Amino acid sequence: MRMTYREALRTALTEALSADPRVFLMGEDVGRYGGAYAASKGLLEQFGPDRVRDTPLSESAFVGAGIGAALGGMRPIVEVMTVNFSLLALDQVVNSAATLRHMSGGQLSVPLVVRMATGGGRQVAAQHSHSLEGWYAHVPGIRVVAPATAHDARWMLPAALREPDPVFIFEHAMLYPEEGEVGEEPGPLPLFAAAIRRPGRDVTVIAHGGSVGKALAAAEQLATEGIEAEVLDLRSLRPLDDATILESVRRCHRAVVVDEGWRSGSLSAEIASRISEGAFFELDAPVARVCSAEVPIPYPKHLEDTALPQPDGICAAVRGVLQPAQAAGAKA
Amino acid sequence: MATREAPPLPKTPAASGAIDAATARSWLGQMLLIRRFEEKAAELYSAGKIRGFLHLSIGEEAVSVAAIAALTEADNIVSTYREHGHALARGLPPGAVMAELYGKANGASRGRGGSMHIFDVGRRFYGGNAIVAGGLPLAVGLALADRLRPRPAITACFFGDGAVAEGEFHESLNLASLWKLPVLFLCENNYYAMGTALDRHQAETDISLKGGAYRVPSVAVDGMDVMATASAVRAAAEQVRSGAGPFLLECRTYRFRAHSMYDPELYRSKEEVEQWKRRDPIALFRARLEGGGILAAAAIEALDREARAVTDQAVAFAEAGEWEPVADLLKDVYARELPCG
Ligand SMILES: Cc1ncc(C[n+]2csc(CCOP(=O)(O)OP(=O)(O)O)c2C)c(N)n1
Ligand SMILES: [Mg+2]
Numbered sequence: 001m002r003m004t005y006r007e008a009l010r011t012a013l014t015e016a017l018s019a020d021p022r023v024f025l026m027g028e029d030v031g032r033y034g035g036a037y038a039a040s041k042g043l044l045e046q047f048g049p050d051r052v053r054d055t056p057l058s059e060s061a062f063v064g065a066g067i068g069a070a071l072g073g074m075r076p077i078v079e080v081m082t083v084n085f086s087l088l089a090l091d092q093v094v095n096s097a098a099t100l101r102h103m104s105g106g107q108l109s110v111p112l113v114v115r116m117a118t119g120g121g122r123q124v125a126a127q128h129s130h131s132l133e134g135w136y137a138h139v140p141g142i143r144v145v146a147p148a149t150a151h152d153a154r155w156m157l158p159a160a161l162r163e164p165d166p167v168f169i170f171e172h173a174m175l176y177p178e179e180g181e182v183g184e185e186p187g188p189l190p191l192f193a194a195a196i197r198r199p200g201r202d203v204t205v206i207a208h209g210g211s212v213g214k215a216l217a218a219a220e221q222l223a224t225e226g227i228e229a230e231v232l233d234l235r236s237l238r239p240l241d242d243a244t245i246l247e248s249v250r251r252c253h254r255a256v257v258v259d260e261g262w263r264s265g266s267l268s269a270e271i272a273s274r275i276s277e278g279a280f281f282e283l284d285a286p287v288a289r290v291c292s293a294e295v296p297i298p299y300p301k302h303l304e305d306t307a308l309p310q311p312d313g314i315c316a317a318v319r320g321v322l323q324p325a326q327a328a329g330a331k332a
Numbered sequence: 333m334a335t336r337e338a339p340p341l342p343k344t345p346a347a348s349g350a351i352d353a354a355t356a357r358s359w360l361g362q363m364l365l366i367r368r369f370e371e372k373a374a375e376l377y378s379a380g381k382i383r384g385f386l387h388l389s390i391g392e393e394a395v396s397v398a399a400i401a402a403l404t405e406a407d408n409i410v411s412t413y414r415e416h417g418h419a420l421a422r423g424l425p426p427g428a429v430m431a432e433l434y435g436k437a438n439g440a441s442r443g444r445g446g447s448m449h450i451f452d453v454g455r456r457f458y459g460g461n462a463i464v465a466g467g468l469p470l471a472v473g474l475a476l477a478d479r480l481r482p483r484p485a486i487t488a489c490f491f492g493d494g495a496v497a498e499g500e501f502h503e504s505l506n507l508a509s510l511w512k513l514p515v516l517f518l519c520e521n522n523y524y525a526m527g528t529a530l531d532r533h534q535a536e537t538d539i540s541l542k543g544g545a546y547r548v549p550s551v552a553v554d555g556m557d558v559m560a561t562a563s564a565v566r567a568a569a570e571q572v573r574s575g576a577g578p579f580l581l582e583c584r585t586y587r588f589r590a591h592s593m594y595d596p597e598l599y600r601s602k603e604e605v606e607q608w609k610r611r612d613p614i615a616l617f618r619a620r621l622e623g624g625g626i627l628a629a630a631a632i633e634a635l636d637r638e639a640r641a642v643t644d645q646a647v648a649f650a651e652a653g654e655w656e657p658v659a660d661l662l663k664d665v666y667a668r669e670l671p672c673g
Contacts, residue, residue, distance in 0.1 A: 028525075028526065028528070029526045029527045029528055032527045032528065032529075032532075032598060032599040033526055033527025033528070033595075033598060033599055034527075034596070034598055036526075054527075054528050054532055054533075055533075056494070056497030056525070056528070056533035056534065057464050057465070057494045057495065057497045057498050057525055057533070058497045058498060058499070059498075060499055061499075084463065085463065085464075088463075088498070088499075122384060123383040123384035123435075123446065124384045124385050124446075124448075125384060125444075125445055125446050125448060125449055125462070126444070126445070126449070127448070127449075127461070127462040127463055127466075128385070128462060293661055293662060294662065294665065295661060295662050295665050296665070298443075298444045298661070299383075299384060299435045299443065299444060299445055299446030299449070300435030300436075300443050300444075300446075300655060300656065301383065301435070302655055302658060303435075303443075303444075303656065303658065303661055306658050306661050307661060
């Protein structure tokens with residue numbers, strides 16, 4: 001069935017609330033407003049204010065309360081409006097959600113799902129546009145996924161709710177209106193597996209979330225030049241599906257990592273490292289990266305577009321790894 | 333459509349004191365400028381000239397004008413993402429504000445910030461902060477710097493009712509009070525945090541009571557009444573200036589427009605908005621000035637024409653502005669570049 005990413009999320013939320021009385025949704029403006037991105041529109045009317053709870057502007061308290069409710073036997077879904085605002089709750093995430101199982105010697109479990117929007121492209125400037133999911137992926141004790149398709153938006157949520165540990169779902173803000181095919185059944189992939197979105201043979205382009213569509217657009221362009229790029233959608237950022245990544249790189253012998261996070265200390269750095277650790281002798285060129293420019297995202301469209309990864313930049317990086325000597329600026 | 337009872341209208345105090353024609357002209361002129369400027373901004377948003385988030389303060393103009401009238405040039409202002417009114421009342425050139433909304437290089441923040449991030453350090457306007465309550469700790473720090481240097485000035489900090497739910501509100505009030513810092517906390521209570529009504533986000537809806545927990549003196553005022561608000565701010569600012577420590581002034585007001593241009597307004601009824609529009613701060617002030625023989629209708633019409641003309645000039649200035657070159661993308665991340673990446 002075709003539906004938007006937003007509708008897919010709403011379908012998933014509706015099903016989750018219907019299926020399990022322990023599930024409830026809370027966050028800023030999820031109820032009366034219908035959700036900042038309208039993902040929860042109509043749910044308050046359907047499920048009532050106990051299960052679709054509008055919270056005050058208190059990110060630290062309501063994310064923390066989600067952790068507490070999960071400890072107390074509920075299955076909370078907490079929506080944080082945007083990743084930039086989630087920084088107010090980072091203490092609860094890193095110091096509690098991620099640690100309680102371990103610190104308690106395995107006595108405690110935090111089956112919490114946190115959803116939030118991430119990413120740029122809407123001209124909402126430097127306090128609303130960042131891609132910080134890579135920071136979350138740094139933290140042991142939590143799991144991090146990034147649905148890039150409507151199908152994954154539909155089916156990652158129920159899978160996340162079955163996890164005994166906290167799962168963070170990052171929804172790229174540009175994806176909500178995107179339409180896609182949504183299967184009647186979950187799968188075929190498990191929650192934490194990467195997907196090959198487009199098979200190829202010359203280079204593996206690794207992306208997640210909002211960058212997957214850009215990688216696919218680049219691959220289309222490259223195909224007209226006779227370059228067959230394989231596009232790998234990470235889907236899960238923690239854990240990373242090393243096996244699928246390395247299998248693809250070993251076949252294509254070249255890799256480009258696309259990451260809307262900043263390059264320094266990024267998820268792309270982690271992936272490039274794992275490729276050199278696991279497939280160094282299979283590589284025909286250094287791993288290349290396409291990341292956001294190292295600047296808080298500026299407001300004007302031309303500057304924002306330049307700051308973010310774009311299909312043209314991905315194409316250029318791919319052409320670069322196909323000519324390694326030039327790209328590395330090394331020996332002729 | 334959510335049908336909930338309209339929040340109680342604040343009790344309107346009787347006209348507080350007299351006003352001279354020059355002050356009346358100045359205040360009404362500024363309120364009209366903010367109104368016309370923002371009406372134009374909404375049009376330009378529909379035309380695609382302004383993008384991203386645009387938060388209008390239409391309905392709340394009395395607070396901007398009255399609050400900033402009580403400040404001196406030496407005082408600092410910390411604002412929010414709903415700050416066009418604050419910026420204009422502070423005297424930022426309307427052209428620079430409009431150009432910022434466009435994202436042009438001749439904008440107040442060189443186009444980098446847009447509507448939510450207007451800065452003018454020369455006017456001690458420390459910006460447009462789009463993290464709710466994010467400005468309060470900065471205001472405490474600015475006041476701390478003034479105390480330590482020392483520099484005789486106060487810091488005025490605007491924030492919404494929604495911000496009161498954040499820890500930063502509570503932490504900042506406590507810190508400012510503990511250290512007796514010259515901060516004037518100005519809450520623009522428009523009864524909504526996005527789509528969440530005050531009584532759905534605050535257990536105690538009387539925000540002015542919250543100062544008590546931190547020994548911060550607090551007062552609530554009818555923010556639709558520019559004269560009442562002005563005298564309340566003046567008294568509060570004087571107290572802060574005297575070295576008595578911070579003050580919390582809750583200005584009860586209402587936004588007539590959507591939260592931002594994306595908002596379908598499912599959370600309040602048209603009747604509620606109409607009820608508040610009957611207390612339009614510009615109409616109320618106008619009626620008082622005309623009724624009291626302070627300004628004639630013709631003079632008021634002239635002010636309105638001028639507000640429209642200034643707005644048109646601001647648009648022309650923005651239209652004429654250049655886009656910053658893409659080559660400058662990495663400018664101003666640091667004060668200086670270092671050779672290593
Ligand atoms: C920390 C944080 N959380 C959430 C948001 C999203 N948001 C922007 S404005 C707003 C409502 C704020 O309400 P209030 O403080 O009353 O100010 P108003 O918009 O009414 O002027 C929300 C939830 C944000 N910008 N920052
Ligand atoms: Mg408000």
